[in-house]
Amino acid sequence: MRKALREGRDWQRFPVKGVSGVFILKAPAYRGRPASLIIEVNPVGPDGAPTKRRGLMLRNVGELEEYRRLLSAERLEEVLKAVEKVNPSRGGEEEVEI
Numbered sequence: 036m037r038k039a040l041r042e043g044r045d046w047q048r049f050p051v052k053g054v055s056g057v058f059i060l061k062a063p064a065y066r067g068r069p070a071s072l073i074i075e076v077n078p079v080g081p082d083g084a085p086t087k088r089r090g091l092m093l094r095n096v097g098e099l100e101e102y103r104r105l106l107s108a109e110r111l112e113e114v115l116k117a118v119e120k121v122n123p124s125r126g127g128e129e130e131v132e133i
Contacts, residue, residue, distance in 0.1 A: 040072055048075065048085075055079055060092070 036059065039049055045063035058075045077090025093099050105111065 036072060040070060045070070050083075055083070056085075056090075058085070058090075 039047070039059060039061060043049070043061040045061060047061050049059040049061075051057040051059060056077055056079050058077060060073050060075050062071050062073050064070045071094075074093040075085075075090045076093065077085040077087050080086050091102065093102070
């Protein structure tokens, strides 16, 4: 990891062995903050490449715990299902009764 921090390019993504969809990214120095490593959680497709341009970025264990709490909220699933009903489908427009 020290080598990645020292020699990696800004925003270079390094896959984590044994955990598909988890990457280490080298974040560039910014406003006096030195370059650092962060974790990106980003689902991968059948080819092993990330499915999103950017995934969930984590800098410390506290952030991970907060995201776990948020993602386990029952209300989140309810709201997501409502959003899925309202959003147009990818295959074309579909009518939804409100």
